[in-house]
Amino acid sequence: MKLFYLSLFATVATLLSTGESSGQINPTVPPLTSKITGTVWQDQLPGDGIRSGEPGIPGIVVALYDADDTYMEHVIASTITDANGQYELKANAGSYRVRYVYPDGGGNVAQAGFTLAPARVGSDNTINSAATIDEDNEFAVSEVIDIANNETISEFGLGLVPIPGTSTFCDSKSSQVTEWNDNLLLPQSPSSLATPIRVTVWAGEAVLHPYVGVENIATESNYDIRYGGIATFGMPFGSGTPTPNQEIQTQSVNVGTLPAYDGTTDYEGASGRLFYNVASFGVAERNTTNSGIITGQFVGSGNITIPVNAKSYNTVVGAGNQAMIIRTFVEAGACVIYRYSNNPLPVSLAKFDAKAENKVNQLSWSTTSEANSESFDVERSRDGKNWKKIGNVPAAGNSSEIKSYAFSDAAPLAGVNYYRLKIVDRDQTFALSGLVSARALGVTANITVYPNPTADVLFLKSNADETVSGVQVFDRNGRLVQESAAPADGINVSKLGVGIYSVKIIHEDGWVVERKVIIKR
Secondary structure, rough: OOEOOOOOOOOOOOOOOOEOOOOOOOOOOOOOOOEEEEEEEOOOOOOEEEEOOEOOOOOOOEEEEEOOOOOOOOEEEEOOOOOOEEEEEEOOOOEEEEEEEEEHHHHHHHHOOEEOOEEOOOOOOEEEOOOOEEOOOOEEEEEOOEEEEHHHEEEEEEEEEEOOOOEEEEEEEEEEEOOEEEEEEEEOOOOOOOOOEEEEEEEEEEEEEEEEEEEEEOEEEEEEEEEEEEEEEOOOOOOOEEEEEEEEEEEEEEEEOOOOOOOOOOOOOOOOOEHHHHHEEEEEEEEEOOOOHHHHHHEEOOOOEEEEEEEEEEEEEEOOOOOEEEEEEEEEEEEEEEOEEEOOOOOOEEEEEEEEEEEEEEEEEEEEEEEEEEEEEEEEEOOOOOOOOEEEEEEEEEOOOOOEEEEOOOOOOOOOOEEEEEEOOOOOOOOOOEEEEEEOOOOOOEEEOOOOOOOOOHHHHHEEOEEEEEEEEEOOOOOEEEOOOOOOOOOOOOOOOOEEEEEEEEEOOOOOEEEEEEOOO
């Protein structure tokens, strides 16, 4: 078992408890105006360090440190890569380095899923890999980044090269206020392949406290408080040893002295303190070589479900009484690494790409070797989890030369389309490629908001395979007047006044459709 946490230390302590806040105080968090962004992607073998249509990797931890923090002890910001492998770190003007934490086996190659791609190949830093191994810590880190206020720098992606003889799949859940429960879904190893000889499940969490406040309501007092996030992952290893749950607990610490109560519980006067944007992260992993567990839990045609419970916690030691406020967000990710006795794929993919050309998504891929390969099934998905076959391309069969293939999706879905290849061998065994994505230009779903006009309720109807995550209603002045999920029983607008409104339908992949509606009574 491997478990560790990263802490942010300050010079004055804060008293905390779980939940969002006590009392009516709602601090205004100072804005963070600088952004560092990038994409973590799976660099196809042999790994050239340049992204060219290769799929992003969700669930990878990315953290920000001051450039002079040699041993990376004080986290400035942290996050988990999203479904497309993208991340965003927020800070203010300064000099920083980015650290990337991924399933590298912690020094044990037998448990690793990826190794680093070559860094800064070519001159375009928006598509090349940014990280090297730091000699002081043996961490994967970027070069120093100098950023100004109100500036966005998008030159810090990371290429991860699959370890030969392994297949790695990852999933993530975006930042949510605690407490929350959700599931991470990871595909099983297809039963058509050889049974893996080792399975490793790697998990990570990133924690943000937008604000933490303490108020001393008694005489002068010392205090020592520790707080953070706890993410509990239900590991699919069955009962016994190792135990089925893995808990990751991050920790931040504040210590100091507060004067006697000044008479006002505002967390900002003489007897109070406020701390903003406190970040931390942690990772852990479990692995097994037990053939019974591997066959029973990890082999098949479905998904492994990893339930996640995320919450905040605190402890405090002090001589007096203190009041507190706190707000906590947690995001989580996980990867499963299947290790085989040899290369599980009947072909060696050198490249897999998807590009939009007007209303058509063009797919292309190439192989460096093939052994008894029969064909490539092209599969498409709206969410990266539920797949449908949309075409088939014959394979070369046996080859030791580079072979190139192409497929056109002439009827893509509106929004982002995810693609993968089902690589079928002549004996009908198969393996799955990584994912690529493309958004066809000018393709829209037929989404209807009805009845229009309406008096009290709106419904959504779509003929497309879309997943709606939320609905926003804006008045004619552009003000947000209502926000909700998309319940099957409709959206209640009975409290809105008569007039013309703009309804924005937001999909899970970030795609937005806007419709005008009239409320009339």
